Each structure stands twice: as structure tokens, then as C-alpha cells.
Amino acid sequence: MSNAIETRDLDYRAGKHFExxxxxxxxxxxxxxxxxxxxxxxxxxxxxxxxxxxxxxxxSISILGRSVPRExxxxxxxxxxxxxxxxxxxxxxVAHAVRFHAAFYPGFDAAxxxxxxxxxxxxxxxxxxxxxxxxxxxxxxLLVLAQRPRxxxxxxxxxxxxxxxxxxxxxxxxxxxxxxxxxxxxxxxxVHELERICDWVGVLDxxxxxxxxxxxxxxxxxxxxxxxxxxxxxxxxxxxxxxREMSGLEQVWVVRGWQxxxxxxxxxxxxxxxxxxxxxxxxxxxxxxxxSRTPAS
Amino acid sequence: MYRQVLHALWSALxxxxxxxxxxxxxxxxxxxxxxxxxxxxxxxxxxxxLFAAQQIGVLIPGLALLVGLLLGIxxxxxxxxxxxxxxxxxxxxxxxxxxxxFAAGATLLLAPVATLGLGALIATLSVTLPSGIHAxxxxxxxxxxxxxxxxxxxxxxxSISTRRAALVVLGLIGGVLLGDLxxxxxxxxxxxxxxxxxxxxxxxxxxxxxxxxxxxxxx
Numbered sequence: 001m002s003n004a005i006e007t008r009d010l011d012y013r014a015g016k017h018f019e020x021x022x023x024x025x026x027x028x029x030x031x032x033x034x035x036x037x038x039x040x041x042x043x044x045x046x047x048x049x050x051x052x053x054x055x056x057x058x059x060s061i062s063i064l065g066r067s068v069p070r071e072x073x074x075x076x077x078x079x080x081x082x083x084x085x086x087x088x089x090x091x092x093x094v095a096h097a098v099r100f101h102a103a104f105y106p107g108f109d110a111a112x113x114x115x116x117x118x119x120x121x122x123x124x125x126x127x128x129x130x131x132x133x134x135x136x137x138x139x140x141x142l143l144v145l146a147q148r149p150r151x152x153x154x155x156x157x158x159x160x161x162x163x164x165x166x167x168x169x170x171x172x173x174x175x176x177x178x179x180x181x182x183x184x185x186x187x188x189x190x191v192h193e194l195e196r197i198c199d200w201v202g203v204l205d206x207x208x209x210x211x212x213x214x215x216x217x218x219x220x221x222x223x224x225x226x227x228x229x230x231x232x233x234x235x236x237x238x239x240x241x242x243x244r245e246m247s248g249l250e251q252v253w254v255v256r257g258w259q260x261x262x263x264x265x266x267x268x269x270x271x272x273x274x275x276x277x278x279x280x281x282x283x284x285x286x287x288x289x290x291x292s293r294t295p296a297s
Numbered sequence: 298m299y300r301q302v303l304h305a306l307w308s309a310l311x312x313x314x315x316x317x318x319x320x321x322x323x324x325x326x327x328x329x330x331x332x333x334x335x336x337x338x339x340x341x342x343x344x345x346x347l348f349a350a351q352q353i354g355v356l357i358p359g360l361a362l363l364v365g366l367l368l369g370i371x372x373x374x375x376x377x378x379x380x381x382x383x384x385x386x387x388x389x390x391x392x393x394x395x396x397x398x399f400a401a402g403a404t405l406l407l408a409p410v411a412t413l414g415l416g417a418l419i420a421t422l423s424v425t426l427p428s429g430i431h432a433x434x435x436x437x438x439x440x441x442x443x444x445x446x447x448x449x450x451x452x453x454x455x456s457i458s459t460r461r462a463a464l465v466v467l468g469l470i471g472g473v474l475l476g477d478l479x480x481x482x483x484x485x486x487x488x489x490x491x492x493x494x495x496x497x498x499x500x501x502x503x504x505x506x507x508x509x510x511x512x513x514x515x516x
Binding site for chain 2: 051052053072073074075076077081083087088089090091092096099100103104105
């Protein structure tokens with residue numbers, strides 16, 4: 001399967017304190033890819049690089065098989081983008097904002113837009129300046145879904161929305177995904193939200209891609225293992241050791257890529273596995289970030 | 298696309314455009330404040346009337362500057378506020394989007410031009426001119442259109458530029474003024490500012506169209 005988004009060795013620097021380093025993303029066509037990271041980790045910057053709004057220092061970007069920034073107009077014709085904060089023109093009415101947007105997309109599905117508008121209960125003649133944050137978020141989602149894009153790039157689309165609106169927006173997104181084979185790239189720091197909808201996940205921290213793997217691998221492969229008689233030095237392991245710390249006479253290891261037969265490895269080094277605990281996505285996410293900041297020895 | 302961009306710009310700028318159109322309509326009418334039949338008026342009164350009408354004509358290049366300023370800055374105001382993110386996410390090249398915006402602003406600019414033309418025509422029809430004095434409503438309107446367009450293009454280009462480019466422009470202006478101060482302190486007897494002003498306002502300087510006589514009535 002080909003990649004809808006592919007970056008290679010992407011470097012970008014903004015000021016003295018922020019940089020993206022060697023970013024290599026692979027977002028498979030048809031997947032729903034959750035782009036996780038704490039605030040300030042570089043998610044929005046990455047998205048702006050992907051969409052040609054910023055220029056990298058080094059590296060290459062390919063979206064839907066086309067090169068960025070050379071083929072950006074063609075890419076954007078097939079891409080729906082919901083930015084972190086809505087930037088639609090506040091002096092337009094909802095009806096006019098829809099007409100304005102539709103004028104740029106020959107494939108814009110006006111009937112679908114109207115259907116979504118009704119289900120979102122957005123008043124047609126209201127000015128955008130007087131819409132609530134939730135209504136604005138729904139309007140933006142409506143506009144990009146009605147484009148019928150091949151790729152959706154959503155930058156924290158539910159951030160700051162109340163739970164009801166958030167559910168409406170995500171339901172509309174999932175409905176849309178179920179109708180076709182669109183790829184969705186969705187950034188968020190709301191881990192639980194992505195857990196429900198994504199099949200791939202990438203974690204960014206401090207401008208570096210910490211991990212990129214299928215959601216099931218992320219959910220099932222990160223474990224907290226209680227180990228007795230643990231060796232002081234760890235050589236080659238069949239899993240990735242993310243973190244280890246003392247807990248009384250035992251050690252607690254956080255590992256990635258865990259499978260049950262790996263217990264034998266511990267026996268081989270004279271240790272004993274006392275307990276293996278599943279971590280939920282949020283715990284796994286936190287452990288990944290901890291390990292990327294202070295790698296286990 | 299163009300129609301939607303025009304409609305959007307009109308929604309954003311309709312109040313200033315209407316006000317400018319009313320002003321543009323009023324200015325030529327002011328030139329006939331003295332009004333009446335001048336056909337048999339004494340030469341002194343005609344000269345006085347003509348002088349007053351020409352004095353009011355000075356307002357027209359000022360109005361052209363105002364039209365250019367408001368439309369040029371207004372064309373990008375909301376895009377700046379949103380850091381151009383929405384415009385950049387549309388499936389058109391940056392150059393094409395700039396042209397769409399420019400063309401929409403240039404179209405709105407026709408509103409004050411049309412009302413100035415109408416005002417000039419009504420003013421012309423409301424006076425009986427003595428022989429040797431002529432009215433130039435079409436020429437004045439055409440010149441106002443060109444002057445507004447030039448000012449609009451200049452302010453459009455300035456307002457679309459980045460903060461760095463704006464700093465470069467301000468730096469240049471500051472440099473010219475500083476250069477003047479230095480020359481003055483050295484007693485060089487030369488001055489940069491008038492030279493720059495002359496360069497800008499004399500043909501082919503970009504502001505040369507604003508200079509000169511702006512008279513609806515002239516010999």
C-alpha cells in the first residue's frame with residue numbers, strides 16, 4: 001500500500017529554541033493516523049510544513065504522490081485542512097462562507113454540506129463573527145468534508161470544544177471515513193480521543209518523532225513489567241526497554257514490543273517476571289515521552 | 298472564484314466603500330458651490346469662481362490616496378489576522394490568489410470612480426460656463442481612476458508584504474531622514490528629502506499622477 005503522506009529527513013528551525021529534526025513520517029493511504037504530542041512538540045509546525053505553508057531547511061515531502069511545495073495547488077485540491085484555530089473570514093455569513101469555499105473546489109458536494117449543516121444545527125444566515133467556538137469548529141469540519149477530499153489534515157480539530165460538539169464532529173468524521181477510502185491525519189494531545197478512532201499513531205516530542213506504529217501495536221505492545229533479580233546491565237533484548245526504576249526489592253520495567261514468550265528472556269538472564277500489566281494509551285504515551293527524554297540505561 | 302472573492306471583499310469593506318463613494322460624489326459638486334449662470338459675469342468674478350473651483354479640486358488627489366489606502370490595506374486585513382492560513386489552504390497558487398484579491402479590490406474601486414464621474418457630470422450640467430472656460434468631467438474621472446488605482450496598487454503591495462519587508466520600507470524612510478539630518482549637521486547645503494520627494498512625484502515617479510492641476514473647470 002502506498003503512503004498518502006511521506007516525509008524524509010525533514011529539518012526545520014524556528015528561532016533559537018525550536019527545531020524539527022530528521023522527521024520521517026509514513027502515513028498509509030486509507031489509514032486514520034493519530035499524530036500525538038504534548039503542546040509545543042511541533043505538531044502544528046509539521047502540518048504547516050506538510051501543506052507547504054512553511055519551507056523546510058532540508059528533506060523532502062510527498063503528499064498523495066505529489067511533491068511539496070511544487071505541486072501544492074493540486075495537493076490542496078484533494079486535501080481538506082482544518083487548522084488549529086479557525087481562520088475563516090468573520091464578516092461572511094455561513095451561507096456565503098460555504099459558497100466562497102465551494103468556489104475553489106469543483107467537486108464540492110453542496111447537498112452533503114447542507115445535510116451536515118442541518119445535522120450540526122448551524123444557522124445559515126448568521127455571521128461567522130457571531131458563531132460560537134463549537135459552531136465554528138463544526139462549520140470548518142463541514143466545509144472540508146463537503147470537499148470530498150482524498151486526504152484530511154486535522155490540527156487539533158476538537159481542542160476546546162465541549163463534549164457534545166466534540167462527539168458531533170468526530171461522528172461526522174467517522175461517517176465520512178466509512179463512506180470511502182480517505183486518509184485522515186489528525187493531530188491531538190487528547191490521547192483517549194485518538195484511541196477510539198485511529199489505526200496508526202505517531203508520537204512527536206520536542207521536534208522528534210519518537211515512535212510510529214499501528215494503534216494495536218501501541219495499545220497492546222507497551223507493558224509495565226515487575227521484575228525480580230533484574231540484571232544490572234541489560235544487553236540485547238527482544239523488546240524495547242523504555243524505562244526502568246526500582247520499586248522496593250523489585251524493578252519496574254516499561255517495555256515496548258512485548259509478547260508473552262519474552263518471559264523466557266528474563267529467565268535466561270536469571271531474572272523473574274512477577275507481573276505484566278497492560279498500559280492504556282495515555283499511560284503508554286506518557287511512558288514513551290519519559291523514555292524519549294531520559295532514555296533507559 | 299473571482300465573484301466570490303469580490304463578494305467577500307465587498308462584505309468586509311462595504312461601509313468604507315460607500316462612504317468613499319458619497320465623498321467622491323460630493324467633491325465635484327462642491328466646485329460649483331458658487332453655481333449660477335456665469336455666462337455674462339464680469340471677468341473678475343469668473344476668475345474668482347475658477348480659482349475657488351480649482352482649490353476644491355485639490356481634494357480629489359487626496360481622495361484618490363484615501364481610496365487606495367483603505368482598499369489596499371482592507372484587502373488583506375483579515376488575512377493578516379488569520380496569518381493567511383485559510384488563503385494558503387485553498388487550491389490555488391499564491392500568485393493567483395493575490396491577483397484575485399487585487400482584481401476584486403480594483404473592481405470595488407470603481408464605485409467611488411463612478412460616483413465622482415456622476416458628480417462631475419451633474420456639476421458640469423449645473424453651470425453655464427463663459428466662453429473660454431471648459432469642463433473636463435471625463436478627463437477628471439479617468440485621471441481619478443488612474444490615481445486611485447496607482448495608490449491602491451502601492452498600498453496593496455505594502456499591506457501584503459511581511460513584517461520584515463515593512464521594516465525595510467520604514468528603514469529606508471528613516472535612512473533618508475537621518476541622511477538629511479547628517480547633511481544638515483555637516484552644513485553640506487544639500488538635502489535628500491526634497492530629492493526623494495521630487496523623484497516620487499515627478500514623472501516617471503509612482504506618485505506623479507497625484508501632482509498637478511486637478512480641475513473640473515479650466516481654460
